[in-house]
Amino acid sequence: MTRTKRVETVTAIFFVLPGLIIYVGFWIYPFMSAVYLSFHRWSLGLGQIQFVGIKQYVSLVQDNNFWNALRNTFFFMGTTVPLFMVISLFLAVLVNRGIKGIGIFRTAYYIPVVTSLVAVGVIWSWLYDVDYGLLNFFLTKLGFSPFLWLSGINTALPSIILVYVWQQAGFYMVIYLAGLQNIPEVYYEAAKIDGAGWWPQFRHITLPSLSEVTFVVLIVAAIQSWRMFALVHVMTEGGPLGSTELILNYLYDRAFRAFQMGYSSSIATIMFVFLVFFTLLQWKIRKRR
Amino acid sequence: MNDKRNEVTRRILLYVLLSAVAAVMVGPFLWSLSTSLKLGKETYIFPPTFIPSTVRWSNYLTVLQTAHFPRYFLNSTIVTVARVIATLLTASLAAYAFARLRFPKRDMFFFFFLVGMMIPPQVTVVPKFLIIRRFNWIDTYWGIIVPGLFTPFALFVFRQFFLAIPVELEEAAIIDGCNHFQIFCKIILPLSKPVFATMAIFRFVFCWNELLWPLVVINSEEMRVLQVGLAIFKIEGMFQYNLLMAAAVMAVIPTLGFFLIFQRYFVRAQALTGLKL
Numbered sequence: 001m002t003r004t005k006r007v008e009t010v011t012a013i014f015f016v017l018p019g020l021i022i023y024v025g026f027w028i029y030p031f032m033s034a035v036y037l038s039f040h041r042w043s044l045g046l047g048q049i050q051f052v053g054i055k056q057y058v059s060l061v062q063d064n065n066f067w068n069a070l071r072n073t074f075f076f077m078g079t080t081v082p083l084f085m086v087i088s089l090f091l092a093v094l095v096n097r098g099i100k101g102i103g104i105f106r107t108a109y110y111i112p113v114v115t116s117l118v119a120v121g122v123i124w125s126w127l128y129d130v131d132y133g134l135l136n137f138f139l140t141k142l143g144f145s146p147f148l149w150l151s152g153i154n155t156a157l158p159s160i161i162l163v164y165v166w167q168q169a170g171f172y173m174v175i176y177l178a179g180l181q182n183i184p185e186v187y188y189e190a191a192k193i194d195g196a197g198w199w200p201q202f203r204h205i206t207l208p209s210l211s212e213v214t215f216v217v218l219i220v221a222a223i224q225s226w227r228m229f230a231l232v233h234v235m236t237e238g239g240p241l242g243s244t245e246l247i248l249n250y251l252y253d254r255a256f257r258a259f260q261m262g263y264s265s266s267i268a269t270i271m272f273v274f275l276v277f278f279t280l281l282q283w284k285i286r287k288r289r
Numbered sequence: 290m291n292d293k294r295n296e297v298t299r300r301i302l303l304y305v306l307l308s309a310v311a312a313v314m315v316g317p318f319l320w321s322l323s324t325s326l327k328l329g330k331e332t333y334i335f336p337p338t339f340i341p342s343t344v345r346w347s348n349y350l351t352v353l354q355t356a357h358f359p360r361y362f363l364n365s366t367i368v369t370v371a372r373v374i375a376t377l378l379t380a381s382l383a384a385y386a387f388a389r390l391r392f393p394k395r396d397m398f399f400f401f402f403l404v405g406m407m408i409p410p411q412v413t414v415v416p417k418f419l420i421i422r423r424f425n426w427i428d429t430y431w432g433i434i435v436p437g438l439f440t441p442f443a444l445f446v447f448r449q450f451f452l453a454i455p456v457e458l459e460e461a462a463i464i465d466g467c468n469h470f471q472i473f474c475k476i477i478l479p480l481s482k483p484v485f486a487t488m489a490i491f492r493f494v495f496c497w498n499e500l501l502w503p504l505v506v507i508n509s510e511e512m513r514v515l516q517v518g519l520a521i522f523k524i525e526g527m528f529q530y531n532l533l534m535a536a537a538v539m540a541v542i543p544t545l546g547f548f549l550i551f552q553r554y555f556v557r558a559q560a561l562t563g564l565k566l
Binding site: 005008009011012015016018019020022023025026027028029030031033034037091094095097099102105107108109110111112114115116117118119120121122123124125126127129131132134137141166170174223226227229230233234237248251252255256261264265268269271272275276279 | 300303306307308310311313314315317318320321324332333334335336337378379380382383385386387390391392393395398402405407408409410411412413414415416417418419420435436438439441444468469470473494497498500501504505516519520522523524530533534536537540541544545547548549552555556
């Protein structure tokens with residue numbers, strides 16, 4: 001190594017070291033530790049850590065609560081992702097114009113995104129209140145009967161989904177908007193000269209040009225949906241009867257209420273495998289197109 | 290003549306649609322503000338009133354005086370500001386090394402850092418908890434702050450930005466015999482204000498709004514951060530909804546205010562997230 005390279009390497013060590021220590025200590029090591037723990041049974045404070053190998057995963061597979069949480073999470077992902085793709089695109093198209101004051105509207109649509117899910121959950125819990133909530137007030141005014149919202153077994157999870165989509169729509173709108181603004185105006189002008197109306201323009205210019213962006217939205221939204229914890233924790237705590245318990249809520253319950261460190265690590269590892277699988281699957285699909 | 294009328298009608302309809310959507314987006318916040326100013330007995334009536342008949346600003350005082358609400362604010366501020374500043378420092382320094390310094394296996398090393406971005410935080414929650422516990426940092430500021438002193442995403446963003454700065458600007462300094470730290474401080478930093486602002490805001494919003502990790506680390510009431518405190522207020526039914534709304538409004542104001550002032554940086558930060566993939 002030349003002298004300069006040696007100097008640069010030593011300097012680099014100093015520059016990188018702080019970040020490296022935190023990164024290895026709180027990202028890499030915990031990840032490996034999670035996989036390691038997933039093969040052990042360990043009730044914190046109650047006993048010693050024991051190696052049980054695959055047995056823990058077997059218990060997991062036989063755990064109805066686990067399947068319930070997994071089912072709910074898949075449902076959550078399967079509804080929020082398409083909703084974002086449609087609604088956020090609609091919003092982006094709506095605000096993609098230079099009319100006066102459009103900036104104010106864009107800002108307004110982004111406001112829910114910066115507010116915490118805890119506050120959002122609290123506010124919407126009040127909106128969803130069966131007896132005194134604003135939503136049931138509007139419903140009864142329009143002649144419908146009051147809706148159960150968070151209190152009904154079949155309505156609770158959709159209600160939470162609605163809140164989440166409301167909060168995050170602006171986030172994906174910004175991504176779509178960037179994509180829309182990259183489409184050359186000339187395409188639309190050419191189409192107009194050819195006499196194409198807005199729908200053909202949308203179908204044949206806008207949508208194909210957005211395929212990259214749509215893919216990004218799809219992946220980000222799918223991955224993000226697996227991280228949902230706060231809304232459920234605040235609005236329903238997993239109820240009624242576990243109908244809103246998502247995989248992360250279940251993990252939290254096993255780890256920090258039942259203190260089962262090994263078992264919760266198995267859940268975590270499975271989550272990771274699912275996410276990797278999904279991401280790879282989507283990359284593969286995209287490559288084929 | 291007809292065309293012009295059509296044009297005006299279309300424009301009006303557009304604004305109506307835009308406003309309707311805006312009402313949906315902003316409405317719940319206005320409603321929570323309205324509820325937060327009501328008396329308890331006016332909160333629980335049907336049909337509800339939109340403008341409180343008596344405006345009770347004292348609801349906010351009540352929330353501030355019960356429980357340790359101001360303390361929650363303080364805790365949130367401490368753990369958030371600490372992590373924001375630390376992340377900016379650790380990530381920008383490391384990014385400089387990856388962008389400007391040559392050392393063996395540099396690119397492989399960088400990839401090593403990127404891999405962490407793919408690990409979902411919840412996978413590491415339990416082991417992180419066990420590590421914090423071993424350091425006796427449960428229920429302390431350290432427990433919340435230390436794992437958040439660095440993120441690979443910040444490293445990625447800073448490096449992208451630094452790579453785009455022309456090397457020529459540093460060459461004069463190198464000839465003058467400046468060491469890399471001086472180059473970093475005197476040349477790179479002043480040129481990096483936009484990326485620092487963007488990352489600061491991004492990190493601030495994330496840390497301020499975070500629930501899971503503080504919830505895991507904290508046990509005692511005085512150490513709660515704002516989000517944890519608010520969540521517990523709601524879950525344990527500590528307050529009637531008018532007071533709960535006042536608490537929610539107070540929890541929202543910091544990030545909301547921040548956003549309204551620094552809007553363009555938010556959009557920029559978020560565009561970077563989209564580019565992350």
